[in-house]
Amino acid sequence: MSNLKERVLVFSDAIIAIILTIMVLEIPIKYASSGDIVWQTLLSAVGIYFISFCFVANLWFQTAYAFNRIEQVKNKSLVVYLLLLFFLSLVPAATRILIEDTTQQTVLIYGILTLIVTVLMRRLVTALTKQSITEINLQKRRVDELNRQDMLSFIARLIILVIGLFQVHVALVIYLALPILAFLQNMIDREEDRFVDTLDQTEQADYFADRNQIWGSSMKRYSKLLRDSLKDPNEKDGQQWEDIMKEWLGKVDQEIAMRQKAMKTASTHEQEHLQQEINRLQMQKSRLQERENHLEQRPFNRNHPKFQPSSKKTLSKK
Known part of the structure; x- marks a missing residue:
């Protein structure tokens, strides 16, 4: 400081x-x-x-x-x-x-x-x-x-x-209601930051691009993150993020399947573009599967090298 x-x-x-x-x-x-x-x-x-x-x-x-x-x-x-x-x-x-x-x-x-x-x-x-x-x-x-x-x-x-x-x-x-709601929003943002900070820059961009689809709805995201923020820090581990990782992987699989289906009727030029998208999603899927395996194998520890972003903290929320 x-x-x-x-x-x-x-x-x-x-x-x-x-x-x-x-x-x-x-x-x-x-x-x-x-x-x-x-x-x-x-x-x-x-x-x-x-x-x-x-x-x-x-x-x-x-x-x-x-x-x-x-x-x-x-x-x-x-x-x-x-x-x-x-x-x-x-x-x-x-x-x-x-x-x-x-x-x-x-x-x-x-x-x-x-x-x-x-x-x-x-x-x-x-x-x-x-x-x-x-x-x-x-x-x-x-x-x-x-x-x-x-x-x-x-x-x-x-x-x-x-x-x-x-x-x-x-x-x-x-x-009276406004600052109370804002305070709860800050708690939610901090809890989400704990997860986002474990991702590299590419994964952060992917997460925020597909955040609503990954969680299902904003209310579902708010309620889960608020509940997690109220837990004792010593009780938190990777289990709290396993569900979201599974949802994210499911979303990636859906995107891959949609592009593979589109390739059947696409032109040669469109097929090349779709194949590039599939390759990118496959790489994203591999990274997510690796992180999911580590979440299942050990308690969540944001200081563990595996969970550190590739560069200095790049994202903050209000």
């Missing part, structure tokens, strides 16, 4: 810890004329604090994971991160006014601030992810995917702002 990177992370961790501390100190404890605590006000304040806590904690998680994938912090990324921390430091003030008076105006202020923070955070993560990937095709594929996600996130936040103008409490519920 470079000295600059280490100091940046320590500095940001300190700021985020202070932000969370200030927010909890802003929770009011009001008493009725009888001397009893007004529980409705207290619970409402705690709920709003919880929304902000999840938002800040999720931001810390995503940026920390993205920084962990790189060795050097570029000047541009540093400037964006410092700007991000500036706007993030305003969250306690926005949380306080939201607690004191939950109205359309205060929800709008909170929504605009979190929109700015979210845009800066996602742009930073995209830049760090691009920096962590050295292979051009994989880099472009991943950055394009993140750009699409960023645009969808931006549009969704704008829609929530509009909802907040008419339905304040509905907007608060959505603001």
Whole structure:
């Protein structure tokens, strides 16, 4: 870890810890004329604090994971991160006014601030992810995917702002759900990265090109990866990946069979192209069978040389 990177992370961790501390100190404890605590006000304040806590904690998680994938912090990324921390430091003030008076105006202020923070955070993560990937095709594929996600996130936040103008409490519920869902998505991404990092660059490209077909559906992939991410690391071994390897091999066999069938009616030129595709798929199948055999023979160990990618880590996810 470079000295600059280490100091940046320590500095940001300190700021985020202070932000969370200030927010909890802003929770009011009001008493009725009888001397009893007004529980409705207290619970409402705690709920709003919880929304902000999840938002800040999720931001810390995503940026920390993205920084962990790189060795050097570029000047541009540093400037964006410092700007991000500036706007993030305003969250306690926005949380306080939201607690004191939950109205359309205060929800709008909170929504605009979190929109700015979210845009800066996602742009930073995209830049760090691009920096962590050295292979051009994989880099472009991943950055394009993140750009699409960023645009969808931006549009969704704008829609929530509009909802907040008419339905304040509905907007608060959505603001609570977003960081929780994002945190679960990060857990899924990290678990998938454990598997992706064992593949070489060609296999990584193949995996992401056929990911939905391999898993069957996005929901199936999300549910399995989420369950695996909640397991004790000491309990994890190659067994958790045997099913996906079998599905992948089955998909490759189907592709080979389809091309062999197409060759029967194809022209000479098309046959040459199809044969090249079959040869490529056969090589891919051989590599996958070799990895599947090793998964069956020993516990999963990402540090084992057999499971290391052919070059330095080339892929990262949001």
